[in-house]
Amino acid sequence: MSLLSGPPRVITVGAEPLGEALDAQAVARTPVAWRPPLPGTADALARVLADPRRAAANELAVRRLTAARPHLIGVRPAALALDLPERTFLHAGPPITWERASGPMRGALIGAMLLEGWADDEQEAVAGLAEGRVALEPCHHHRTVGPMAGVVSPSMWMFEVRDEEHGGTAYCSLNEGLGKVLRYGAYGPEVLRRLRWMGEVLGPALASALAMTGPIDLRAMIAQALQMGDELHNRNRAATSLLLRELAPALVEAAAGRAAEVLRFAGGNDHFFLNAAMAAAKAATDAARDIPGSSLVVAMARNGTDFGVQVSGLGSRWFTGPAGVPDGLYLGAYGPADANPDIGDSTITETAGLGGFAMAAAPAIVRFVGGEVDDAVAATRSMYEITLAEHPAFQIPGLGFRGTPVGIDVALIARTGVLPVVNTGIAGRVAGTGQVGAGLVSPPAEAFTKALQALTKRSAIE
């Protein structure tokens, strides 16, 4: 059949006015949003896409990620729960030294020194840290995640989450609330007082209540919360309410004398559930690790200086680029000049198909980060371009219950140039400041393209 014998079939690419001219003439057309791959990735992309293991490896990896069934099974002190070496603090993001650490990371480390009694005052804490008397290791190296600075010290109590599908375990600290808090780099007396109360009252009370209720299905609770306007990164109001509703009767029976203060503290903080969501996301993404040939991202994390990713087929290697400064709304008199570069392990939510990837489920969030409802929908829709699956349990009502985009593929990022959408809190750049705002941030493309390059080498070796 000749091209000229039928009606024209038109594909349009690039500048829209040309396509619109066809519309005005009532000519049907198929618009295609095509972009060249990220600069310098064409060769690596060709080799990775040609890796015969890739399709099956990615299918297995994303199946494990989405099949995980994380349950909250306990609340325990880090010293008992984690394999922490002596005199070690954990922190968010890829590895970092004291010298390269940003203000809020330093502030949180100072606070942890004071909390543990390893220093008597700020000066002594700084000296100890600068002299390397305490080892610093990423949370991610210990099956752990931490929001913002993500500093974990032995006496802090942790959510313990088990993936009932694959058997893995993951941890996250308890949420301190908003304002002047350690995770944003504040370490004043009220910060330490609150952390001590969390260790003496909150942690044990939650542990007793949980022993009474039995494991709580976080996969189901997160699925519910997505239908209630949470995206589980910057908005956790529904999930926090559901968790407290579940725990409250047991809290009363298990910790009668302290139940009211615990309910008041947790109930006063819409982000209380965030840390449980992070541990759930960590348990799920860990299930997808170490599958040879897989280009699936299993961790995205920021230490306030570097943004790093880990990829299933590349073991525990980090691929990094400079952390960007989020673009968003600022609290009170703060402005962009007060903002620290992006920080925290909370991007584990995006890695697991939540947070920025689920923005369409949480239209209220766009006002918080400065935007319109359509922006939230567009953000989620664009993430389907760089992900391998739609989550079978995490659904978005506003998109006709379509599953959230899940399973970031570094090859798809390089191919499309679309970077993961992250929505995040913004820490003040000066140690001790606390939170100054919240917004959106784009990760550095080079973290993903370096991983892509590494996949070609790994592929050549294996």
Added chain:
Amino acid sequence: MSLLSGPPRVITVGAEPLGEALDAQAVARTPVAWRPPLPGTADALARVLADPRRAAANELAVRRLTAARPHLIGVRPAALALDLPERTFLHAGPPITWERASGPMRGALIGAMLLEGWADDEQEAVAGLAEGRVALEPCHHHRTVGPMAGVVSPSMWMFEVRDEEHGGTAYCSLNEGLGKVLRYGAYGPEVLRRLRWMGEVLGPALASALAMTGPIDLRAMIAQALQMGDELHNRNRAATSLLLRELAPALVEAAAGRAAEVLRFAGGNDHFFLNAAMAAAKAATDAARDIPGSSLVVAMARNGTDFGVQVSGLGSRWFTGPAGVPDGLYLGAYGPADANPDIGDSTITETAGLGGFAMAAAPAIVRFVGGEVDDAVAATRSMYEITLAEHPAFQIPGLGFRGTPVGIDVALIARTGVLPVVNTGIAGRVAGTGQVGAGLVSPPAEAFTKALQALTKRSAIE
């Protein structure tokens, strides 16, 4: 300028293929969805629309409706809270006699006789009711609303809600949970046992907790819940969670010994908040009553036999038509043949811009009543055609935070033929059965057209 000198400007009405033919020729057109007014209403409509008082009266009425600030201020037994005459039960909907009462209404009245000890068994209860030894009055005549059968007897505890803007007070009973419950017409021993526990434990515990927290702003809580997937009629999961989160610490302190069982009971029932939402809606709509010339609907209510409306400019007169059978999904082996006609005062939520009018806020609900997300959005959008305002506080995230359609105008119903969308539970038609399903129901048009006719007479007199 001649019609022929410029490009054609085309309005299309009616059959779509004609309009589509223009689209295929790339001719711009403005489609208009026009329908004739409801049969037989043209004259009345002309007179009501010409009433010089109407615009200002409706503006005042809907301003009062949307400005109301209902707060939950107490929980008290009906005998103390209401102006109940001796030996009187309240019931849902417009006035009804025992003879005309449907199965679930009869069942609930029998249960109330047994609960109050005014009869020793079912037979004695039926005899007493049939002989008129207990007076039956609509809840609405006593500043009260009740879900489904809506039966209120002196010993039942009530939510007490005050409109802090205009000073009015409204009441609703406490929610019993799902399954075999009085409001669906069940009256077995477990129903009565639960009602006694609610009077002895639940009511007093909630009252003590509320005395400690102080009034709870239901307008703000409902606004929040709309952003969390509730529409406050068939879905109250978020609002229930938020209310319990607010009350839990005070419950522990005010009712230590019973706090766990109260939290377990209320927390186990996603509809616990419904009755508070209904009292809030009643307080708001009552603020819009008795404005001469206003065609605003201030109550829609069903007694299981009749559907009735009250209109602001027509005092406390009821205009009724036969209650329809809801179209929806059925529980277990139940089917349409088991369904009772529409029953309950819960349509006060739709009257106040919630429930079916806010369906677009609760896409999860459409699965429950059998439909798609687009149906929920379409339902809400169509209600803007028969309402006088968009609620300033009740916003729908998925519609770009547009306010819910609020303030039903009988003139707009007659003009457009669009009837209010109601989503509701379905009671079994046999006394004692309980709930058999949930679905959507259209009210009878004649209830609204009778009110329109009455407005013309009232207008002629005044």
